[in-house]
Amino acid sequence: MTSQLNSADTNASRSNTRVISRLLFVVVGMFGFGFALVPLYDVFCDITGLNGKTGGRLALSDALQVDMSREVEVEFLASLNANMPWEFKPLQHSVKVHPGQPTRVEYVAINKTDRAITGQAVPSVAPGQAAEYFEKTECFCFTEQKLEPGERKQMPVIFVVDPDLPEDISQLALSYTFFTKPSGTQHATASLK
Amino acid sequence: MSAVIEETHEHHDHKPTGIGRWLFSTNHKDIGTMYLWFSFIMFFVGGSMALVIRAELFQPGLQLIEPEFFNQMTTLHGLIMVFGVIMPAFVGLANWMVPMMIGAPDMALPRMNNWSFWLLPGAFGLLIASLVMSLMGMGSAPNFGWTFYAPLSTTYGPSSTDFFIFSVHLMGISSIMGAINIIATIMNMRAPGMTYMKMPIFVWTWFITAYLLIAVMPVLAGVVTMMLMDRHFGTSFFNAAGGGDPVLFQHVFWFFGHPEVYIMILPSFGIISQIVPTFARKKIFGYSSMVYATASIAFLSFIVWAHHMFTTGMPVAGELFFMYATMLIAIPTGVKVFNWVSTMWKGSMTFETPMLFAIAFIFLFTIGGFTGLMLCIAPADFQYHDTYFVVAHFHYVLVTGAAFGIMAGVYYWIPKWTGNMYDEKLGKLHFWLTAISSNVLFFPMHFVGLAGMPRRIPDYSLQFAEFNAMATVGAFVFGFSQLIFLYNVLKTQRGGVKATSKVWEGAEGLEWTLPSPAPFHSFTTPPTVK
Known part of the structure; x- marks a missing residue:
């Protein structure tokens, strides 16, 4: 049992x-x-293409039909992450473009501190529905940017607005936020040593 | 030989005494009792916070507390009521009733059971410590609402957010262990002949709830871990500047949060499904449809989370998907409501306190269900989102739904727990005061919400004054009525008319074959179920 x-x-x-x-x-x-x-x-x-994340829809080699009958206004914004000591701004407030037409604009960043800082820009497009119709062929946000003490750097962006952009959107805003690469900060270098 | 067995048996039936009985308890009944008392205490703690909120909202303007403190009150009230009252009360009822209902001697994993309970006082100690520090002027308690949306809880969270994060981790571990225990008990410890489709509905609803807990509590643990990493380890899960996304927080949170709301109602469905047949003196109508309806609700709960986020800028296709999926939930829920009503149909009903609470549950929960249907219509939700209409909706399903279910369950089973009948007069008084005051409290919220009063604000426009004053009166009557409940429970524990083992004339099930009070060790030899 x-x-x-x-x-x-x-x-x-x-x-x-x-x-x-x-x-x-x-x-x-x-x-x-x-x-x-x-x-x-x-x-x-x-x-x-939701949520303002750009890229992916158009192949870079695509030749687009320029739609001369339409004009879209693209505005440029720049902001800095809380602990980023640079000065950062677009050289033009906005441009009017025809969809399909490659356009070049420039941003400028100045490192006013006495140490070299590496930064990374993160782009965002508003309104979110327009993000997938906004293609950057060249952008300073594709790579890290390193600025020596006191250096001023002009950085180009070349973009195309897809002619398929919905009719009701006539205005876009492209904004960048620059933030310091963690390895570039004092804190992280100190801990590495 | 048989004498030896007798002796060991007697030795086993000996109850440990003193504080050790509770600290080291591995007995499902004692642990169930501790869960229920913990939940009851937290009910009064969270309830006092609700009264602070309602007192401030009695009149427009700022009278009693600062807006910063108001935010801490709404946050802690929500967290305590969800994680400290409803969930522990359900686990307590499961601990007490599941082994007795399936003919098991105890839970499958008694030591883990002890641990999952004793994590809770620690978890809520941490959470309430943040409030104590806030009252002592040492920085704010969590103030971002119980949904703790990023970046309010990451970039802008007060230092006490870390207390909150670890508190949620502990609650999560406790719930997961509780759920594993319940599943193991139900799968392995059913008495011979107790097939799955013979299990009482309460056991079924808890079986399904336990699976929901196991699926989503780890996601909650994940989301608070991401918050912790964003706050201290330089990650950017929810920080747009670092490549993350605050909307991601809402997706992950509600992937947990929506199944969570069913975790907080399914066991109540189970309780009501036990009580209604007892007092209608009929078998439950549509047993198997009840089981399948519960399972479908659980499945659907995983694919509807974004209906909390219609206003975050979703594509139309997404809004339509989540809207239709949410509407689908009304079908299995409707099946349950109609089955309860059909069970009562032509039954020989009596209206003791548990039945009164059960009927109020069916009626008032259905109102909460209907307002839920209104909220799930995406275009309409743009109007209702973050208004008092939402507050009215979820208080109808959680207070007059989940909490009424728990109260009904306590009145229904307390004679089995204590061996004494509760005071029926006091029970009825408690019921009528609670049922009426909860409607005075929550019904006007629909109107102010539809008229545009936002939730989580300490001040409001003058046109909302009358309805808010009504709600506050209801809140205080509701709050103080619960003291009658407390008194009645204490009185029953101390004595009263002795209960028979069956207690209720129409009661059926294994738990009613045991004497009242249920012996410390029950079903040491499993019963046979035909």
């Missing part, structure tokens, strides 16, 4: 272990899934 009871006990604890290990697997998987949502979300936004 006792042995029977014991074997029932071991059976129960074995099936409990099986249930627990399966459920823990789900728990760990769902914790990972929470983090996987971050790249999934980016991929989703890239494909759909």
Whole structure:
């Protein structure tokens, strides 16, 4: 009788272990899934062009029909992340372009500190629905920018507005935020040494 | 041989005494009791915060508290009521009732059970410590609303946000362990003959709820971990300047948050499905449709999260998808409501306190369900979003829904727990005061919300004054009526008319075959279910 009871006990604890290990697997998987949502979300936004993230829709070599009958106003904005000591602004407030026409504009950044700083610009287009119709062929945001102490740098952007841009959009805003690369900050270099 | 067994059996039935009985408890009944008392205490803590909020809103203008403190009150009220009251109360009821209902001697993992309870006082100690520090003038308690949207909780969060983050981590671990325990118990410890489709509906709803918990609590842990990393480790999950996105926070949060609202209602559905047949003296109408409806609600809860985010600038296709998916939930929920009504149809009904709460639940939860349907219509939601209409909606489903379900369950099972009948007169008094005052409290919120009063504000335009004054009166009556409930529970614990083992004439199920009060160790030899 006792042995029977014991074997029932071991059976129960074995099936409990099986249930627990399966459920823990789900728990760990769902914790990972929470983090996987971050790249999934980016991929989703890239494909759909939602959320003001630009790029991806047009191939760079595509020759676009210039639509002379339409004019779209593109405004330029510049801002800095909280701990970025540069001065950063567009050289022109806005331009009027025909969809399909490549246009070159310039931004300028000045490093007023006495140390070299590397920065990265992050672009955003508003309204969000227009983002997938806005293509940059050249941009200072494609690479990191390093400015020596006191250096002033003029940086070009070449962009095309897709002629398929919905009719009801006549105004776009392109904004950049510059932030310091973590490796460029005092704090991080200090901790590396 | 048999004498030896007798002796060990007697030894097992011996209750440990003193504080150790509770600290080191591995007994499902004791742990269930601790969960329920913890939830009851938190109910009064969170309720006092609600009264501070309502007192400030009694009249337009700022009278009693600063707006900063008001924000801390709304945040902590929400967090405590969701994680400290509704969820622990359900886990407490599951601890007490699930083993007894399926004929098991205890939970499958009794030591883990002890741990999952004792994490909770620590978790809420951390959260309430942030409020204590705020009252002592040492910086703000969490003030970003219970949904803790980034960047309010990341870039602009007060230092106490870290207390909040670790508190949520602890609650999450506690809920996950509780859920694993319940699933293991239901899967492995059913009495012979207790097939899945013979389990009481309460057990079924908890079985499904436990799966929801396991699926989404880790996502909540993930989102607060991302917040912690954004705040201290230089990542930019939710910071647009660093390439992240604050809207991502809302997606991840609501991927947890929507199943969470079903976690807070499904066990109440289960309680009501036990009570209505007992007092209608009929079998539940459509048992298997009840099970399938619960499962469909659980499945749908995973694909509707963005209906909380219609105004974030989603494409029309997304809005339509989430709108239609949300409307679909009305179908299984409707199945449940109609099944409860059909169970009562031509039944020989009596109206003891648990039944009164159950009927009020069916009626008032349905109102909350309908306002939910209104909110799920995307174009209309642009008007309702973040107004008091939303506050009215979720208080109808959580207070007159989930909390009424819990109260009904407590009145229904307390004779089994204590061996004494509760005071029926006091119970009825508690019910009528609660039912009427909760409507005085929450119904006017629909009107001010539709007229455009935003939620989470300490001051409002003059035209909302009358309805807000009404709501505040309702809130105070509601709050103080709960003292009757507390008194009634304490009185029942101390004595009263002895309850029979069946307690209710129409009660069916294994738990009613045990004597009242249920012995410390029950079903040491499993019963056989035909």
